Amino acid sequence: MRIGVTNQKGGAGKTTTTLNVAGALNQLGNDVLVIDLDPQGHATEGLGCEDLYDDRERDSLFDVLPDLDRMDDLDQLIIEHDEVDAVPSHEKMINAEDALANVMKREERLDMLLEETDQDYDYVLVDCPPNLGVLTDNAIVATGNVLIPAQAKTTSIRAIKLLFKQLRSIESAFGDVDELALVANEVEVDGEADEMMDWFRNVFEDKDGCEVFEVRKRVALQRAWNNGVSIFEHEEESDMEDVYLDVARHLEAFGDE
Template sequence: MSQTRIAVSNQKGGAGKTTTAINVAGALAERGHGVLLVDADPQGHATEGLGYEDEYDTEALSLYDVLIDIAETDRFPELIRHHEEFDVVPAHVQMFKLEGELTTARRREERLSMAFDSLEHEYDFVIVDCPPNLGPLVDNALLACRRVLIPAPTRTTAIRALEILFDQIEILAETFDVSIHPVALVANEVTTDSEAEKMLEWFDDVLGEGVPVFEVRKRVALQRAWNNGVSIFAHPEECDMTGVYDDVAAYLEGLNDE
């Protein structure tokens, strides 16, 4: 199997990016794949949720160092930590400075791609948890992955955020002459009200038949898994949303056949 890279992106806060990233990574690992989860969000929610709080403000080499200095991108493998389910590259608090510092840097949008090129382990999947905004870090993730898994709430406030994300994907694709496209959408905390129903219809209309929408409902077990530093697949409590994340993983497996 060739390596599949997925950027989990939506610049709207509270869309469920990190929950999606961790549980999709867990689902893929449960299916026997080698998975690397990269926390590219300066807020470090995945880093915290997977139990790597100490890495967030370490004085040792960090993802900030690798991305800010083009000469350090080949040291990316040194950042990998071995979680019980999958491997992890933690975020670092200094990454908040990257948005400004990369603005005028040479090959600023390609630093993460260069870092991935230095990977020695042949992961089946690389999952990148993106920041809740648009900027150099998200551009890096989109260009490095070329495939985008979009988490979104089923509220009309999500419409504008997704339209802006689609515009940015189109701009990057044209600028760098590459193909970048959404592969699926995960609708988070789906409810049974009319607004949610309309948004699910809107997702289907905008994304088209080739991009499936997976519905995840709010479950306390997902938060408890987070509190235990694991995905729902390594959490002992039963949860009906486990099947949904497994469906996402099964779908992502099929991308290698395209």
């Protein structure tokens, strides 16, 4: 099952959600590949691979995505990590949108790469950049499934409405896109968060099989990222482990339908 973790709003919790849902899926015995499609490389850093991010000798998605002759080269970019395998980002990725601007099938390149991989994963999670550009389009086309993290703040509403427009437009050109779940992130205990949780439930629980989850603000999540591991491999115990396990079980159930 392939899943794009997306919300073009910066700081919505995409990377935190990607790494911890990946960690939870691994805890449940799944083989997981995390693809860091964000030129900022935060997932790469959160996997403890920052040395790969600025290694000029290393090929990355920047070299492969725009080149039709390299559509079976994804395996060369995969690295093995303790909890999951990963395709790290690279500082060169900052130029990937430009490199893809004028190529054929520019939104379908990640899909083509995943079709050709020899590796066999139960789940592929793609951490998207904070914009609705061609990289995010690649993630959505390749996965056909999205997990949407969002802060429980009123400023998230417009971002989600715009994202829905983008999903429907991709759907009309490339086929079905399912919203799997909304992961409210950094939820605080206040009136605005309560109102937003209601809004999320109204909007997302109307969609077939889609569920809303609630991740609270916890420094342990920040510290796990600093240590290059998910909350599950981090030494601190956290009550958010159960929430990420619930998300992972929901994805398993969705996939079984």
